[in-house]
Amino acid sequence: MTLVAGVDSSTSATKVEVRDVDTGALVGRGAAPHPATRPPRSEQSPDDWWAAFEAAWSRAGTPSVAAISVAGQQHGLVVLDGQRRVVRPAKLWNDTESADDAAALLDRLPGGAAGWAAACGSVPVASFTITKxxxxHxxxxxxxGRLAHVLLPHDWLTWRLTGGLTTDRGDASGTGYWSPIDDGYRFDLLALVDDGVLWESAVPVVLGPLERAGTWEGAVVAPGSGDNMAGAMGIGLRPGDVAVSLGTSGTVYAVSDRPTGDASGAVAGxxxxxGRFLPLVCTLNATRVTDAVRRLLGVDHGTLDELARAAAPGAGGLVLLPYLDGERTxxxxxxxxxxAGLRTDVTREQLAxxxxxxxxxxxxD
Structure with a gap:
């Protein structure tokens, strides 16, 4: 029986699944949490991701696999020095401390938001790597001053497996300095941050979908990708399909045969x-909102579901604007x-x- 493994390193945890490559049967599964974060500063140590991977791998049975691939939370900034040591904790996608820097970058590129959409398919907001x-800086x-290499979370985990500094086009397209339109890095955009850095040697090699990143314990390591790109591939999303994903963030995305660029910034290109394209809308606030309300009500997830189902649509006029951690879209x-809409007869069911x-x-919206 030939086994393959998939690794999902998300904001909240690392999950591992091991499957029979011929039948798809689930052979092993494991998970381990990451330290919780609280925006506007949302940071994690990459070493905690690796510790979570090792724990999840152990819980999956420490299998012998023929191939492995990593999907990771998008946009996070991992900075390494010349000895490939982590310089500081990684700033994650939902860290909003770089909001002022995002606004400044818009002003530095001729055309502003439209110029960015034309250059890299997206208008950078605080989530994007380039703003971080x-x-x-x-x-x-x-x-x-110690910066030598710039990686994304999935890049860093792949490096821990293979020793090579690589990424893929999907995850790279969420940086704000790799263009799906041009199919390459836009070093002119990185120069807007600092034109004194030799960016060509700082960024990882972008692998094609079928290229190998290297090997780990005898297993082929695939290029991997960002979590949304991996999700689209995993469910076999085709042009004309639309997917909705709810996790720490909420995303709506589709597959396209052509690159996209939205100057309003609502849709990331x-x-x-x-090898195709993934126009995507992302909100910062999804299951963290329901988790917060669950915590306030003092119930478990199943009970929260039951309470919500017991209330009529519209929640009796009670409206929650869910921008608890700021908002991206x-x-x-x-x-x-x-x-809004609180009255003296408000119920737990309505709040849920x-x-x-x-x-x-x-x-x-």
């Missing part, structure tokens, strides 16, 4: 993991949540339903 680089000059990095309706309506 600009933040590091502005706020931590000592860390900036990503690449996918197969629309671009409101300093926003907070709002609970308002949480779910707030998340869903945020995506529908």
């Amino acid at each position: 680089l600009a933040w590091l 502005r706020v931590e000059p000592e860390s900036w 990503f690449a996918d993991a197969t 629309p671009n409101r990095p300093e926003a907070t949540g709002v609970l 339903r308002a949480a779910f309706e707030g998340v869903v309506c945020g995506l529908l």
Whole structure:
């Protein structure tokens, strides 16, 4: 029996699944949590990702596999020095401290938002890697002086497996400095952050969908990708299909045969993991919202579901604006949540339903 393994390194945890390559049968599974984060500063040590991977791998049975691939949370900034040591904790996709830097970058490129959409398919907001680089350059000059390599979370985990600094076109397209339109890095955009860095040697090699990143314990290591790109590939998304994904973030995405660029910034023009393109809308607030309400109500996930189902649609007029951790779409990095329509007869059921309706309506917007 030939086994393959998939690794999902998300914001909250690392999950491993091992399957029979011929039948698809699940052979092993394991998971381990990551340290919780609290935006506006949302940071994790990459070493914690590796510890979580090792724990999850052990819980999956420490299998002998023929191939392995890593999917990771998009946009996070991992900076290594010349000895490939992590310079500082990784700033994650939902860290909004770089909001001012995102606004400044818009002003530095001729055409502003439209210029960015034409250059790399997306208008950078605080989530994007390039804004986090600009933040590091502005706020931590000592860390900036040690910068030798810039990676994404999935890149770093692949490097731990193979020893090579690689990425793929899907995850690279979420940086704000790799263009699905041009199918390559835009070093002119990185020069807007610092034109004194030799960026060509700082960024990882972009592998094609069928290229090998290297080997690990005898297993072929695939290029891997960002979590949304891996999700699209995993469910066999085709042009004309639309997927909705709810995790720490909420995403709506589709596969396209052509690159896209939206100057409004609402739709990010990503690449996918197969050679096509992945226009995507992302909100910062999804299951963290329902988790917060669950915690306030003092119930488990199943009971929260039951409470929400018991309330009528519309939650009796109770409305939760779910921007608890700021928001990416629309671009409101300093926003907070709002609970409106409270009356003296409010019920726990209405609050539970308002949480779910707030998340869903945020995506529908």
